[in-house]
Amino acid sequence: MNTILKIDKIRKTYPSFSLKDVSFEVEPGQIMGFIGRNGAGKTTTLKCIMNLVHYESGNISAFDKDMTENELENKQKIGFALSELNYYPNKTIRQLMKVTKKFYKQFDEQKFQEACHLFNLNIDKKLEELSSGMKVKYSVAIALSHHAELLILDEPTSGLDPVSRDEILDIFRQIVKNKDRAILFSTHITSDLDKCASDITYIHDGEIIYTGTKKDFIQSYLFVKDKSMNKELLEEYIAYKEFDDHIEGLIYSDKKEKFLQAGIEPQEPDLEQIMVYIERSKNNHESFNL
């Protein structure tokens, strides 16, 4: 099995938004960061994978089996958590685990207890008493206990403090260490991806604009900070911002020579810079007066 998850040309139309031929793949050992702005289609795509949202065309397969036709079998191997774990808030972790384990053929209660211990989760706490970070850890503990080979998490780090975020990302790295499992998680916090993602799928307005390794993604762009304010190079930018004393923006790496010839040294961008300027280029930012 080379591909854990394959999404092929998914289309879903809402009155004010649509997914347009969304395609990407997740392989064992990968931590795939699914990035995009709020409302870009990340959650809808993840819900399509779990058959929570019906798509009009396209195909989703997991573990080389069609997801719609093999939903039950595939769900045994998938751990899924939405951004806000908001079911049965008044039940304790223990109560939920006792019920949840009945649905999974390979549920290992011992492993669940160990995971809770490792994550400092008090299993006698009610879900409503858990912090956001603890809720993510609970979802991960459940997924690990039924031997999920694919974890799909919708914005697991959203709303977490930096320490909790770091803990969660550490857990992600541990999970894929043996290269037999994969994680697909959506986020708009690019620093999370800097820290742990091996691959990136970037969605903009329902359309995938990049899917591949993080390294290739970063290397295809360069960040420019031009203190000479060379206006002749403006058309070379993907998008730029003009400040009083400099121009900064994003360029494709193949434009590097032009900037070097003009005495400007482009730098390797971080993901946030790439995302900000790509979104800026797509949205035709216009200046406005406040």
Next chain:
Amino acid sequence: MKALIYKELKLAMHPICYVFIAAFPLMILIPSYPLGIGFIYILACYPILFLGANKGQQSNDLLYSTLLPVRKKDIVLARIITVLLMQASFMVILSALYPLARFINELMKGEVTTPGLGLDSYVLLLSFAIIGYALADLIFFPIYYKKGKSIVMSTLFTIIGFVIYIGITTIGLPYIPGLEILNNLHIGIQFGIFAISLLITFALHFAVYKISSKRLEKVDF
């Protein structure tokens, strides 16, 4: 299915539902209480079962269930079975209390009489009640599973429909000239009608299952 029923009883059924099921049949002990009306109270469990009741927070059972490796139609079936168990438990407790209710009524009125206003043939009354519950479910389930979110409209229409139905069948019917006979129907005939009612109930719940599961399949979460 066993796991889903376990989930229904352990998670979805709020403890107050068990209290309602055990406590509301006690209404039958009130002398001259219209027995048919007593059947309505079990419907109070519906919003609690479907929505949850915890300091205003919803249980979001439907979301929890759809994330599990189960078929959506089985989620609906498990919920129908849970509701049937609720209704059956309610009626078993009610029936167990019926002799005591008769005794209390006898003490109060000095004569042997069936408790309550309206229909006096108890097994016939149960027959009307189970069909009424099936009709209530035929209203509630399809409306709820159309979107799987709100229980307001489904509860409203269910209660209105059930009150009208139970009022006509268990209170009004014996007062219609020519139908007084229903009050003194032979017990054998009553059980015959009860058996037919069970079949009707089964058929109606099959329709509830088919319509509701088809609707849930189409819901986007």
